[in-house]
Amino acid sequence: MRVRAVRSPLSWLAAVLAAGLLLAGCSGPARSSAAPAAGITNCGVTVPTGTPPARIFAAFHNGVEAVYALGAGDRLVGAAYLDNPLLPDYAARFHPDLKKPAYYPEEYPSREEVLRLDPDFVVSGFTGAFTAEGLGTRAELDRIGIGSYLFSQYCPSADGKDQKDLAANDVSLDSVYGDLTNLGVVLGKTAEARALVEKMKKTVADTESKLAGVSRPSVAMLNRPGGGELRVFGTGDVATTIIEKAGGTQAFGDVAGRLTRIGTEELIKRRPDVIVVPACCGADVGPGGAQSVIDGLKSDPALANVPAVRDNRVYAVTFAEVTPGVRNADAVASLAKLLHPERF
Template sequence: MPRSRRTLGSRAASVAASSLVVVLLAGCGGAPEQAVPDTAPAGPTVRNCDVDVPVERPGRVVAMFHNAVEAVLALGAGDRLVGAAYLDNPLLPELAGGFHPEQDRPIYWPEEYPSREEVLRVAPDLVVSGFTGAFTREGLGTRADLAGTGMDSFLFSSYCPSADGGGQTELGAVDVSLAGVERDLTDLGRLLGAEDRAAAITGRMRSTLDDVARRLDGVTERPRVAMLNSPGQTGELRVFGSGDIATTIIEAAGGTQAFPEIDGRQRTVSTEGIVAARPDVIVVPACCGVDKGPESAAPLVERLRADPALATVPAVRDGRVYTTTFAEVSPGIRNADAVAALAGRLHPERVSGR
């Protein structure tokens, strides 16, 4: 069904075209900032991070960040994906066939946020983001800004900001549960007109999680797990702390967070901090690029193993430093399999061979 806001073609495209002129003129001091409409959607909506998103099947979609791109593809909307940004790792093999950036299907921005003007040019009806950084003034603009140009938006609820336009350090009432991820996929499926696909995806996820929970029933020893990476060229170590989907995955896999006092994702941690935390297991998520599989984390694994300051840390001493991918530990379609894989490493006597 076409979107109700379209008349004489795509309203999103026409509003985006006029908005592009406004944006470009404003950059030269030639026009004031466009006012944002204050009208509520007339039809059914999905409530998403305190924003009511109209349930109107979009014809053109932009997805920001790996988890959003994979969700859109998995929900069968690859033919409507006109723009994508930031793949952290290779796409799942079953999804890669629907992604052709070499043919601009979709247009792909690999390393930096596209400018607001670039996104306006592809005239999406819906912008889906896996992280709130896309919906800031430094990114594409706030969700209200995008609504003013005819674009709806959807954000994974693990990263709801405290107010529209807030970044990753300004999170509000987030939901980092696996049930929350399933709800997000259900809601996104409804927005994309793909309810049956969403139900199939979440059903498989729930079956995997229930199987792992059954196998771990009665486990009393829960290893302390640290998820660490070292983005960029600085060499600093960062931890995936509490209040993040990574901790949810650790706990569902039969572990405990080694850094419960550190809140949030990718917080800087010192070597001394790792020694004090004494993790039994260290997991290193590989990032960032379409060619960065789990083996890309091997250099950091070797660095941790070779650091004499970490020699007494149980994970290093006992050879329990493993790799995964950033995509596994971001909210999305891979989370249930990530739980199963980690459970197999933490409790191989119960979960191996599932």
């Protein structure tokens, strides 16, 4: 669960004026507000598919890795919020110490700071980037010549809303494949997107082929941010899809939200066979970052008879694996091996 500090924004008018001056000096005039000749619809916003963007700002881990996976990492001018270490191939090309790209790990960079980087496109893997407290709404960004894309599992009910106002979104892997395909079109990387999606589909299909006839354990995926209350990944999240594709059943199948607070008594009541704890958040936080939560669950005498705790089936993964993005297919394969080691 991300808990971020919020900067007090300047008036949007001031930001627009600053952006106008910056863009005029660096990139020419802002583009016309007329409807584009071609585009795709993303969360109700039309994203042009003509000239690919040249300077990309990516927010959140899945947004950053998608840009790299599609072969557009050399266009990154800025990035924010890595949940875990980047995949090795991407990490080798990520040099924030050299400002290639500029990296903001702790809180939303102000919109003025992002505009200073002169992006012509923003990719966000999470809702919070496109709010008044973040970078501004997508419509506001469009008016100053900056396009945008938001992973569709986090489409808000209206432009500018945050994670408390998500629409009834598709949380399947098809949604992830669709986002990567659409981003490939927007970034001028259609072939790369097609190859990536085909590889992901094959990984999932190969995994599922090994799981025919398995007895499906109930799986609870949860975390305890800051050592506080337990929060469970419910059905409004790709985590449920990953659990099911990996040969499990969602222990909280009647919980519609994502990272919903639950009490210890509710975990006892559900009696999950397996508990999965995603580690988060930071560019240096691997699976070991979940260990304190796991230790706490195992040492809680109230949980001693929960099957997952009793049978020592409490596992660490990374938050990046269970957030919609390029890692989801491998997450299915990895979780399947934990749930059904006899099939692998």
